[in-house]
Amino acid sequence: MAKPGTLSIVNVSKKYKVSGREFPVLEDISLDIAPGEFVSVVGSSGCGKSTLLRLVMGLDNGYQGEILLDGVKIKGPGLDRGIVFQEHRLFPWLNVEKNIGLALQNSPLSPAARRDAIREHIELVGLVGFEKALPNQLSGGMSQRVAIARALVNRPEILLLDEPFGALDAINRTKLQAELQRIWQVEGITMVLVTHDVEEAVFLGDRIVVMQQRPGRIKRIVPVTKPHPRTRNDFDLLQIRESVVAEFSNVAVETVIA
Amino acid sequence: MSISRPIPIPSTPLIRRAAAFQAALRRPDYRGLYLPAALVVLWSLATYFGWVDTRILVSPLETLKTAWHLLISKMLWVSLGYSLARDASGFLAGSIIGLLLGTLLGTSRLADRLISPTFHAFKQIAVFAWIPLIAVWFGLGEPAKIAFIALVVFPPVLLNTFDGIRSVSRDYIEVARAFEFSTLQQSLRVILPAALPQIFTGLRLGLIYAWLATIGAEYFLKAAPGVGNILIDGREKFLMDQVITGVAVVAAVGYVFHYLTARLEKRLLSWRTRTDVP
Amino acid sequence: MNAQATQLALGSPTLSPVRTWIVPRWIGQSFAVTARTLFLPLLILGLWQLTSWRGWIAPQILPAPTIVWATFVELIRSGDTPTNLLISLERVGWGFLAGGSIGLVFGILMAQFPSFRAYVYPSFTIFTQVPALGWIPLLMMFVGIGEALKIIIIAKAAMVPVAINTFQGIRNIPENHFEVASVFRLTRLQVVHKVILPAALPSIFTGLRYGLTHAWLALVTVELLASSEGIGFQMVWGRQLFQLDVVIASILVIGIVGLSIDLVFSLIESRLLRWRRAAF
Numbered sequence: 132m133a134k135p136g137t138l139s140i141v142n143v144s145k146k147y148k149v150s151g152r153e154f155p156v157l158e159d160i161s162l163d164i165a166p167g168e169f170v171s172v173v174g175s176s177g178c179g180k181s182t183l184l185r186l187v188m189g190l191d192n193g194y195q196g197e198i199l200l201d202g203v204k205i206k207g208p209g210l211d212r213g214i215v216f217q218e219h220r221l222f223p224w225l226n227v228e229k230n231i232g233l234a235l236q237n238s239p240l241s242p243a244a245r246r247d248a249i250r251e252h253i254e255l256v257g258l259v260g261f262e263k264a265l266p267n268q269l270s271g272g273m274s275q276r277v278a279i280a281r282a283l284v285n286r287p288e289i290l291l292l293d294e295p296f297g298a299l300d301a302i303n304r305t306k307l308q309a310e311l312q313r314i315w316q317v318e319g320i321t322m323v324l325v326t327h328d329v330e331e332a333v334f335l336g337d338r339i340v341v342m343q344q345r346p347g348r349i350k351r352i353v354p355v356t357k358p359h360p361r362t363r364n365d366f367d368l369l370q371i372r373e374s375v376v377a378e379f380s381n382v383a384v385e386t387v388i389a
Numbered sequence: 390m391s392i393s394r395p396i397p398i399p400s401t402p403l404i405r406r407a408a409a410f411q412a413a414l415r416r417p418d419y420r421g422l423y424l425p426a427a428l429v430v431l432w433s434l435a436t437y438f439g440w441v442d443t444r445i446l447v448s449p450l451e452t453l454k455t456a457w458h459l460l461i462s463k464m465l466w467v468s469l470g471y472s473l474a475r476d477a478s479g480f481l482a483g484s485i486i487g488l489l490l491g492t493l494l495g496t497s498r499l500a501d502r503l504i505s506p507t508f509h510a511f512k513q514i515a516v517f518a519w520i521p522l523i524a525v526w527f528g529l530g531e532p533a534k535i536a537f538i539a540l541v542v543f544p545p546v547l548l549n550t551f552d553g554i555r556s557v558s559r560d561y562i563e564v565a566r567a568f569e570f571s572t573l574q575q576s577l578r579v580i581l582p583a584a585l586p587q588i589f590t591g592l593r594l595g596l597i598y599a600w601l602a603t604i605g606a607e608y609f610l611k612a613a614p615g616v617g618n619i620l621i622d623g624r625e626k627f628l629m630d631q632v633i634t635g636v637a638v639v640a641a642v643g644y645v646f647h648y649l650t651a652r653l654e655k656r657l658l659s660w661r662t663r664t665d666v667p
Numbered sequence: 668m669n670a671q672a673t674q675l676a677l678g679s680p681t682l683s684p685v686r687t688w689i690v691p692r693w694i695g696q697s698f699a700v701t702a703r704t705l706f707l708p709l710l711i712l713g714l715w716q717l718t719s720w721r722g723w724i725a726p727q728i729l730p731a732p733t734i735v736w737a738t739f740v741e742l743i744r745s746g747d748t749p750t751n752l753l754i755s756l757e758r759v760g761w762g763f764l765a766g767g768s769i770g771l772v773f774g775i776l777m778a779q780f781p782s783f784r785a786y787v788y789p790s791f792t793i794f795t796q797v798p799a800l801g802w803i804p805l806l807m808m809f810v811g812i813g814e815a816l817k818i819i820i821i822a823k824a825a826m827v828p829v830a831i832n833t834f835q836g837i838r839n840i841p842e843n844h845f846e847v848a849s850v851f852r853l854t855r856l857q858v859v860h861k862v863i864l865p866a867a868l869p870s871i872f873t874g875l876r877y878g879l880t881h882a883w884l885a886l887v888t889v890e891l892l893a894s895s896e897g898i899g900f901q902m903v904w905g906r907q908l909f910q911l912d913v914v915i916a917s918i919l920v921i922g923i924v925g926l927s928i929d930l931v932f933s934l935i936e937s938r939l940l941r942w943r944r945a946a947f
Binding site: 216233236 | 560561563564566567568569570571574578579582583585658659660
């Protein structure tokens with residue numbers, strides 16, 4: 132039996148069928164993720180990285196290969212995995228507290244324990260005082276914090292993040308990346324981040340999975356050994372970032388970063 | 390940190406414009422009163438100088454007098470009571486049918502495919518065309534009137550319920566799946582609240598149509614105590630003042646429904662964007 | 668066991684691969700669509716016929732579909748339905764023409780001139796809030812129950828949606844369209860021609876569509892109430908003679924006209940939308 136939070140993706144391939152024709156999205160993906168590890172998956176749009184995440188979550192199915200969480204094959208969604216989407220997907224008719232509470236709908240916790248869990252997670256994402264606010268009263272960054280709290284409140288073994296900061300402005304994105312780093316360190320759970328932002332991937336990840344498109348394949352896996360907490364402009368990180376960016380293009384590296 | 394800390398509202402141009410618009414709405418604009426005032430003056434002059442047959446067109450003052458007499462009479466309120474009771478029964482029947490059918494068509498593809506084409510064809514029949522048939526099937530009394538009102542109410546309720554359920558975002562359903570919601574939980578916690586605004590719109594439309602249908606039913610089916618009867622009676626006796634009062638009462642009731650449902654909607658669905666300008 | 672084997676083992680009734688092999692796919696599909704569209708009407712028709720065969724319901728209350736059909740055909744052959752329908756359509760035509768043009772002009776004026784709107788809009792709202800059934804008794808006292816009453820009521824019914832949709836269509840044109848126009852220094856006339864009209868057209872069109880639908884509805888109402896000819900009268904006449912087959916045949920005609928109005932407009936609209944997609 133593997134330790135909680137071990138994710139094994141073994142020879143996974145997936146095809147989409149569009150009007151009778153088959154299009155390969157993922158081809159022969161194999162990846163082992165250790166408990167407590169932070170793995171970033173980068174690739175340009177259309178490389179199937181989000182599909183991979185959705186397969187792990189169990190939202191999509193119909194693939195070849197195996198995806199195992201703690202040695203058990205994944206069959207559909209489960210509370211052992213949490214997910215944060217690019218859009219916050221909060222229910223607009225529920226306030227912050229109740230949106231987070233929604234995740235506990237099928238949890239074995241007692242009502243009192245649920246209240247505690249909700250309070251703790253509101254604290255964790257720094258939204259104390261906003262318990263009763265409705266989603267339309269929150270900024271994009273705040274909404275995404277609630278989404279993170281909602282994904283974590285079940286204490287999943289693994290947190291899946293599907294371009295969670297893609298819709299935020301640069302300042303909020305930087306802030307939330309730092310927050311996520313802190314939360315990861317506090318919670319110590321496995322996280323898989325899908326992003327097209329190389330800087331974000333390198334800043335947060337222990338390993339960077341570089342994907343290429345059509346069909347989606349793993350091109351390279353880059354380890355980032357720098358210990359957390361990291362600073363954004365660390366020289367080593369900058370170098371890794373450049374080498375990853377170089378994977379995506381032959382044109383001048385500087386323009387891509389800018 | 391206190392919980393009652395005010396929630397900051399971001400100040401975007403859109404919100405500022407909406408606020409300006411609302412402020413403009415609050416400031417009374419008297420220009421809108423000139424036209425009705427001019428009409429009343431013309432009306433007074435016409436009756437005063439005898440430009441029209443004053444047996445038909447009564448002066449505004451006379452009309453006001455009649456209106457006042459009707460308002461303090463028991464007859465008006467009893468009639469109104471009858472009409473409203475009819476309205477309520479028809480609305481209740483029609484909206485229950487609409488809600489059930491709309492839910493069925495919204496949740497079952499098969500039912501949608503089998504029933505919707507027929508429903509859409511049926512909807513094209515001008516609704517008053519059913520009156521003669523209803524008269525034969527249900528007689529001319531109360532059941533016929535209620536059946537007619539229900540017939541008018543159910544299509545908008547059905548359509549909006551159907552639409553509301555069908556347009557629930559897949560994104561929300563995925564969230565529900567991620568948290569392992571059962572079908573019941575998904576229906577009650579996700580689909581119902583997400584569809585509620587539109588279901589409410591349907592019910593609102595239904596209520597407003599129901600009132601029109603009530604007057605229509607009182608008009609076309611056998612006369613019975615009700616507001617419609619005040620109109621018919623006034624016309625037959627050439628009592629213009631009574632007709633005008635009756636029309637005003639009909640319009641006022643319609644407006645009250647409109648206003649109350651708007652208030653209720655605002656209260657129930659306050660989670661929708663606060664920048665929503667009516 | 669693989670998926671196919673499971674299906675065989677369970678004796679699944681889905682034979683779609685076989686069917687696509689025998690007949691072209693689209694024939695099978697359109698057949699399925701037709702079949703399920705006609706399922707309910709045929710079911711109702713079947714039950715209806717059954718009730719009259721078995722004599723469950725008296726023919727005075729529900730004549731058999733065969734009788735209704737015979738009457739429907741007979742009314743057309745004798746010229747009753749065509750004559751009445753033509754009269755009705757003429758009324759709708761004039762009423763819609765009058766109401767539609769007034770609504771169009773009114774909507775444009777309200778959208779383009781804020782002071783006009785300030786003077787007129789409240790009165791317009793009151794006017795629209797009072798239903799046609801409220802205006803009918805008042806109008807009857809002024810213009811009697813002749814042709815004028817019908818045209819006015821139909822025109823009012825058509826005018827309201829046209830005016831509102833025209834007004835809102837112009838009002839909802841995004842400010843930045845006008846900014847672009849001013850950057851290119853378009854004249855006022857050019858703005859109307861190049862910006863306002865194309866941008867507001869879909870909404871105006873929706874208004875016209877509702878206008879015609881409401882006009883048809885108003886016609887039926889007013890003909891039921893006060894008329895000696897027209898399709899609505901044909902229905903009243905059938906009812907007075909206790910000839911329910913005439914009533915149902917007339918309902919059928921009313922439904923067919925309503926359906927045709929809807930169909931024609933959605934055809935034009937889809938063309939319009941296609942043009943719009945191509946334009947942007």
